Amino acid sequence: MIGRALKGAWGGLRQALMEGGGDWTNLSGGGGVSTTGATSKSGKVVSASSALSLSAAWACVQSNSQLIGSLPLAVYQRDKDGKKVKVQDSFAEMLTISPNAGQTGMEYWESQTMQNMLAGNGYSEKLFVGPRLVGLRPLFNVTPLRRTDGAFNYRINDRGKNYILPPEKVFHTRSFGPGDGLGLSPIKYGVQSFGSALAADEVAGKTFANGLMASGILKSEESLTPEQREQLQAMLNTYVSSERAGKIMTLESGLSYQQLQINPEDAQLLDTRRFGVEDVCRWFGVPPIVVGHAAQGQTMWGSGVEAIMLAWLTLGINPQLRRFETRVLKDLIPREKRGTWFVEWNREAMLQMDSKSKGEFLSKMTTNGIMSRDESRDKLNLPKRGGAADDLTAQTALAPIQNL
Secondary structure, X not given: OHHHHHHHHHHHHHXXXXXXXXXXXXXXXXXXXXXXXXXXXXXXXXXXXXXXXXHHHHHHHHHHHHHHHHOOEEXXXXXXXXOEEXXXXXXXXXXXXXXXXXXXXXXXXXXXXXXXXXXXXXXXXXXXXXXXXXXXXXXXXXXXXXXOOOOEEEEEEEOOEEEEEOHHHEEEEXXXXXXXXXXXXXXXXXXXXXHHHHHHHHHXXXXXXXXXXXXXXXXXXXXXXXXXXXXXXXXXXXXXXHHHOOOOOOOOOOOEEEEOOOOHHHHHHHHXXXXXXXXXXXXXXXXXXXXXXXXXXOOOOOHHHXXXXXXXXXXXXXXXXXXXXXXXXXXXXXXXXXXXXXXXXXXXXXXXXXXXXXXXXXXXXXXXXXXXXXXXXXXXXXXXXXXXXXXXXXXXXXXXXXXX
């Protein structure tokens, strides 16, 4: 009796999971991050939460997420001349200003970037009024279930309840992946690196909590009585704290002072933690200089750092922006608008210059007829003048002689 009941219940659950067409299988791995984490060979349990306790991991995720979230985003339409014109309607407002009741546009794209960086995949429920898309609500505790047609159903665990959403109801963004429809998680594949960094942080903390970290010692060839030890400790306490720095200590009865230097084991721990920062940055594709970590012999400023920043924007930020843009085009743009509508993040906002460089850049753009003076004023957040200021101009020193 019980066996038949369980079999019937399983059949009903299977039918519910298959709703939307196609067979399904639970994906092993799925590119996501287990809520319980995985144990590294160092003995540390690595999960998204524990990885974020590392300052380097936190800074990597924060830097990427905040930068992408803060870049200007707009919906454009191609006119008959091929020019792009900004679209101003409810769909554009939903993507850029208010994706849902609880988030702004920046907060939403920040959270999507964070999910992609940690779990390799980000999920949002599409909210509709009739056939019209009106919002995107972030989803958590999602398990993608592959169907035979290549698409996914999505099982969501929300406050202890499970339910299934078909692919047309879920906006699924991916990070770097092998082409099976899912992104790969740095946390999952970098268990050993993150575990080593967590173990090194723990060892350092215990060293400072329990270890002897004295700056020097007092030596004497004679044994001290308990009373003399108490008197000596009381004398030493008068030299403790930064307010008493620089005071001269008087030693007597054969006492001598010897300064201590950091031992090789402690020095090796510092090297291990320094390497841990660089290793974590490598998994997230962020140059260490972005999180405030300069390699040995490198400064925090200079043309070399500028080149590193440009490489990060080109190889790290831009690919994620392209993934978002193409995914919006594929899954969110109304079907009747595909081919004419598209979304685009303004990459120029990433390339900030000093006032001298910006002045030279705008001067070259306007004097060579590439940009009007009103367009250059817009780059400086100045009001447009209109009229001739919106015309393209160019120097005529090298014009054809028949035009002089």
